[in-house]
Amino acid sequence: MRDVAIAKSEFVKDQKAVSKLQDFQEDPELFRYCSLPQILKYVEAFTGPNIMAMHTMLINKPPDAGKKTSRHPMHQDLHYFPFRPADRIVCSWTAMEKVDRRNGCLVVLPGTHKGTLKEHDYPDWEGGVNKMYHGIRDYDPQHPRVHLEMEKGDTVFFHPLLIHGSGMNSTQGFRKAISCHYASADCYYIDVKGTTQENIEKEVQEIAARKYAMEDSIKFQDAWALRGRLVHGERTSL
Ligand SMILES: CCCC(=O)SCCNC(=O)CCNC(=O)[C@H](O)C(C)(C)COP(=O)(O)OP(=O)(O)OC[C@H]1O[C@@H](n2cnc3c(N)ncnc32)[C@H](O)[C@@H]1OP(=O)(O)O
């Protein structure tokens, strides 16, 4: 994916810029990250022994092109997932270099993982918003926030209801991080019809239908079942 500010151009003419590699589960080298024992040791405490890697990303947050589009709005990852229970899902996010407020580190609202899933939509940002970067419609702006400044190799694990996002990259370099959302293979798919997740379901189905040339026959749950990969134990349900 490219940043929306350059979706129809490039930062530097004739040079391709990639802001994110998503769904690298079939790439043996990158996928090694998802199987690292140092990571799975913590993941297992949330998922139990049957562990699925459901969503993989190498995030190459670009230098901001002047429109603040390198920001990631505050959101809860559960908004994107049609599977439950939330307590059996966990994200690992590893800094691939030093990240701080200058290059757009993660920002979290501590304690919000004890709340409920909130309504998400595109934020009303003047400079535009990246495709599928939904944000929480309203959260308490007074809620204490913590900026996660991390060294290369530091990893944070977080709950899918934790409200988080990331700031603008005001440096000239690309800020790199690698992440995986894990879920217990014993989780189950849910139907999100009639819930706040209907808007993301529609977008994912549209993109998946284009990607797999399957008109509108691909379901939200299928889009996840197709990319999920077992990393430990048995694929019991997901
Ligand atoms: C638990 C998850 C928490 C999160 O991380 S939430 C954010 C998750 N992020 C995503 O899901 C990434 C979504 N992006 C994508 O799937 C793809 O980049 C996307 C938008 C489908 C584009 O696919 P590409 O393969 O890059 O295709 P393409 O370069 O040919 O572009 C196709 C059309 O899309 C446009 N586009 C590309 N990147 C964009 C962006 N960042 N924002 C808005 N529009 C964007 C591009 O201009 C093109 O439009 P058109 O068809 O020429 O009108």
Ligand SMILES: O=C(O)CCC(=O)C(=O)O
């Ligand atoms: O890496 C970032 O800048 C934000 C990542 C994020 O919020 C996510 O993956 O849910």
